[in-house]
Amino acid sequence: MDDLLDQLRTSIGADHVLTEDADVAAYVVDWTGTHAGRALAVVRPGSTEEVAAVVAACAGAGVAVVPQGGNTGLVGGGVPDASGSQVVLSLGRMRRVREVDPVAGTVTVDAGVVLADVQAAAEKVDRLFPMSLGSEGSCTIGGNLSTNAGGTAVLRYGMTRELVLGLEVVLPDGRVWDGLRGLRKDNTGYDLTQLFVGAEGTLGVITGAVLRLFPATPRHATAWVAVPSVDAAVSLLGLAQQHAGVHLSTFEIANRQAIDLVLAHLPGASDPLGEPSDWYVLVELAGSASDTGLDETLESLLGEAVEAGTAVDAAIAGSPAQRSALWALREGISEVQKVEGATLKHDVTLPIARLAEWATTIGPRLQEVCPGVRLVTYGHVGDGNLHYNLNAPLADDRSDDDALRAAAADLTAAIYDSVAREAGSISAEHGLGRTKVVAAASYKSDVEVDLMRALKHALDPAGLMNPGVLVPPTQ
Amino acid sequence: MDDLLDQLRTSIGADHVLTEDADVAAYVVDWTGTHAGRALAVVRPGSTEEVAAVVAACAGAGVAVVPQGGNTGLVGGGVPDASGSQVVLSLGRMRRVREVDPVAGTVTVDAGVVLADVQAAAEKVDRLFPMSLGSEGSCTIGGNLSTNAGGTAVLRYGMTRELVLGLEVVLPDGRVWDGLRGLRKDNTGYDLTQLFVGAEGTLGVITGAVLRLFPATPRHATAWVAVPSVDAAVSLLGLAQQHAGVHLSTFEIANRQAIDLVLAHLPGASDPLGEPSDWYVLVELAGSASDTGLDETLESLLGEAVEAGTAVDAAIAGSPAQRSALWALREGISEVQKVEGATLKHDVTLPIARLAEWATTIGPRLQEVCPGVRLVTYGHVGDGNLHYNLNAPLADDRSDDDALRAAAADLTAAIYDSVAREAGSISAEHGLGRTKVVAAASYKSDVEVDLMRALKHALDPAGLMNPGVLVPPTQ
Numbered sequence: 001m002d003d004l005l006d007q008l009r010t011s012i013g014a015d016h017v018l019t020e021d022a023d024v025a026a027y028v029v030d031w032t033g034t035h036a037g038r039a040l041a042v043v044r045p046g047s048t049e050e051v052a053a054v055v056a057a058c059a060g061a062g063v064a065v066v067p068q069g070g071n072t073g074l075v076g077g078g079v080p081d082a083s084g085s086q087v088v089l090s091l092g093r094m095r096r097v098r099e100v101d102p103v104a105g106t107v108t109v110d111a112g113v114v115l116a117d118v119q120a121a122a123e124k125v126d127r128l129f130p131m132s133l134g135s136e137g138s139c140t141i142g143g144n145l146s147t148n149a150g151g152t153a154v155l156r157y158g159m160t161r162e163l164v165l166g167l168e169v170v171l172p173d174g175r176v177w178d179g180l181r182g183l184r185k186d187n188t189g190y191d192l193t194q195l196f197v198g199a200e201g202t203l204g205v206i207t208g209a210v211l212r213l214f215p216a217t218p219r220h221a222t223a224w225v226a227v228p229s230v231d232a233a234v235s236l237l238g239l240a241q242q243h244a245g246v247h248l249s250t251f252e253i254a255n256r257q258a259i260d261l262v263l264a265h266l267p268g269a270s271d272p273l274g275e276p277s278d279w280y281v282l283v284e285l286a287g288s289a290s291d292t293g294l295d296e297t298l299e300s301l302l303g304e305a306v307e308a309g310t311a312v313d314a315a316i317a318g319s320p321a322q323r324s325a326l327w328a329l330r331e332g333i334s335e336v337q338k339v340e341g342a343t344l345k346h347d348v349t350l351p352i353a354r355l356a357e358w359a360t361t362i363g364p365r366l367q368e369v370c371p372g373v374r375l376v377t378y379g380h381v382g383d384g385n386l387h388y389n390l391n392a393p394l395a396d397d398r399s400d401d402d403a404l405r406a407a408a409a410d411l412t413a414a415i416y417d418s419v420a421r422e423a424g425s426i427s428a429e430h431g432l433g434r435t436k437v438v439a440a441a442s443y444k445s446d447v448e449v450d451l452m453r454a455l456k457h458a459l460d461p462a463g464l465m466n467p468g469v470l471v472p473p474t475q
Numbered sequence: 476m477d478d479l480l481d482q483l484r485t486s487i488g489a490d491h492v493l494t495e496d497a498d499v500a501a502y503v504v505d506w507t508g509t510h511a512g513r514a515l516a517v518v519r520p521g522s523t524e525e526v527a528a529v530v531a532a533c534a535g536a537g538v539a540v541v542p543q544g545g546n547t548g549l550v551g552g553g554v555p556d557a558s559g560s561q562v563v564l565s566l567g568r569m570r571r572v573r574e575v576d577p578v579a580g581t582v583t584v585d586a587g588v589v590l591a592d593v594q595a596a597a598e599k600v601d602r603l604f605p606m607s608l609g610s611e612g613s614c615t616i617g618g619n620l621s622t623n624a625g626g627t628a629v630l631r632y633g634m635t636r637e638l639v640l641g642l643e644v645v646l647p648d649g650r651v652w653d654g655l656r657g658l659r660k661d662n663t664g665y666d667l668t669q670l671f672v673g674a675e676g677t678l679g680v681i682t683g684a685v686l687r688l689f690p691a692t693p694r695h696a697t698a699w700v701a702v703p704s705v706d707a708a709v710s711l712l713g714l715a716q717q718h719a720g721v722h723l724s725t726f727e728i729a730n731r732q733a734i735d736l737v738l739a740h741l742p743g744a745s746d747p748l749g750e751p752s753d754w755y756v757l758v759e760l761a762g763s764a765s766d767t768g769l770d771e772t773l774e775s776l777l778g779e780a781v782e783a784g785t786a787v788d789a790a791i792a793g794s795p796a797q798r799s800a801l802w803a804l805r806e807g808i809s810e811v812q813k814v815e816g817a818t819l820k821h822d823v824t825l826p827i828a829r830l831a832e833w834a835t836t837i838g839p840r841l842q843e844v845c846p847g848v849r850l851v852t853y854g855h856v857g858d859g860n861l862h863y864n865l866n867a868p869l870a871d872d873r874s875d876d877d878a879l880r881a882a883a884a885d886l887t888a889a890i891y892d893s894v895a896r897e898a899g900s901i902s903a904e905h906g907l908g909r910t911k912v913v914a915a916a917s918y919k920s921d922v923e924v925d926l927m928r929a930l931k932h933a934l935d936p937a938g939l940m941n942p943g944v945l946v947p948p949t950q
Contacts, residue, residue: 103828148662159660162637177922185634185824185860186900187623187673188907188915189927189945194669198662215720245690245763246721288720349660353578385660425661432663440663447652451934452664458933470664
């Protein structure tokens, strides 16, 4: 392996081949702390050519490569296993916005550009790159593409998959596929771009992308709405779609337990409504400078909702600061959940017509499995997607982490089984990574697993690209 | 081969295995008349299980399968080769709309459902299935999916690829992949659906699909606009997007030559404007019942356009009948073009910023190659997509078909080379079929061709699914 390390140092510079424990530490543990591996080395190439040199060298030495972006993934898809034999390939130095074309409505970026920087590049030319996630200040666009990330703008603009026109990818043998096209229409073969999107680095390393831009939406109308139930939230969604049409850009849900955690642990957070409610919805309309009627539309739809009983109370943001405060309630959940002890996360989609009933029945089932387990539920109800997370029960006012850990497998199985029965998905937007790869396969048909394996084998016959992730092991 | 035919008759009934020349004739020649092949048999299975039985039987006998929908393709992708050894698998008997779910916004259909019937099923529940093509009365959704069809609604709703959520596919070995999911978010593996969309039947046979529905748009404002140039049309597009935003649903272009053909050969067609113009645009805004201001928006944008010189004159439809008459001018072109002798069709995309200059320079170049060649240009200018078609020059007032045929290869090469230099596409929405498979490969990198071959080999190692189509032969 010393030969490989020497070769890597020659290819990309010794400064960018990290092997000391202190240097490597931040790259081998994931954001959740669940996956802590070891690495032969962490390499930080600075260009597509250097990525290609790294991948070719590793292929030659038979060493596995783990591509990593901002390391904000939630399923252990970007960290090495425990063997210490894998090379982590960080795209963190590839941060160039290569080109912005407001007329064509495209931006071409390196894979290591932080999502917030892509948003900023679009804003600079009065355009919108709509993808928006809690981790947008540190996640990278390459990671977003490799995991087909979701977020709060999917309702209006679709998943990451729908925001990309072309890719540049270093293949498992070190060759570069230049598919950086900005055409909306190009029917000249298999859709290679969509094959690499969501592949979690198992078919190659995404090094660049052409992304779609949209007209800017400088106007917003935002409300924090107390709703009596998930069923009411789904009804409110229908009403909002009817009133606001394409202007409806956000429709997020959270339960009281989630908001209680935010109010307790997020500095400066306060409840915008007088009375507590079991469920809340964050609804936002967005439009162009000429869309001057958004506030009025929002007020009228909320008035109708209160009358119909699908909403109980609502606070409308009267200023950008108030808007930020409402968003902070929703976006703070993921971060504060970690403060109160052990958690267990799930990221599920249900067909929207089945969502309310599922949410009503699963809670009591989980209480049977783990009495006192705290349901911290939030997510993108407009997409049928809930982050159905659990906190450990309280024992003497302290988090009983052992109780949650002991019941974890049964809790997750209860959730996944019920989701599968309703033809939902056990990973809406987080991907499979190492965490869910086996579970996901168990809910798939043999035919589908075979297809996935056939694609993996076709592009990566030696199995050196992010092994153990996405594609289930044979047996 | 008699064994195979017997097996097919047993599997799907003797009535549905056609071998007589008279019965087979309509299935072995394509719509353009360019590709006339022969078939061992034409089989018409009535269910997914029967399709699976056919494909398995052919796989067992080592016989190639050519899937066929409405046989309206323009690149010979759905007809057999000249060998007489291939089996044509027509989906024409699979015409069931399996389920319509207006709440989820989905419709689940057999592959053989005619596009117009999908549209009608959506309309019945007050929803829109937006795909719209000239051949919508006879093309099938399976063919639309297999070719990733475009049409006049791509500007607002995207290609077929963007309208599908899940598929059912009979794989080359006869197994059925059930991927009929209606979820907007499902990150549990490679995107198999998008792999089969646009694969032109080379990886399997699409037998069913879950498609997305959208809110109905019962209101329309439609205008036929004379514009001085392609450059002006592109400027008008920007203006229309600015004024009408998401309501802009159609932005089509045609040159005078195209409209002259329609006026000469389409019964009842008349010129809605007094003075002839070199170029025309069909622009349409569409909205919901509550969008009452569309006419006003259209008038104001056209007023501004005339003032700016990007439009010369315009006729606004004042009734549904007038709207149909304007659409007929645009939709009639493809049909009437055949009346005046030999034609040569191209379906290209240019980056929108390069479109006008390309269109200005290519015409004179083609006149050098084939003096007098008639440029019949139309297409989806909002997507940068032109149908850059040619009619033979006139000699003594008659179509000099020999002159066009003699120059055909050079004309096409001139167009394709110039499109490739501008980073455009030589097949925007028609696919590759047999016609363009070799040309397309010649403009691709070796890496990209290798990737396509690797996918083909992974799913269809025996090479029996629509051989000769989409994937270039290995010498």
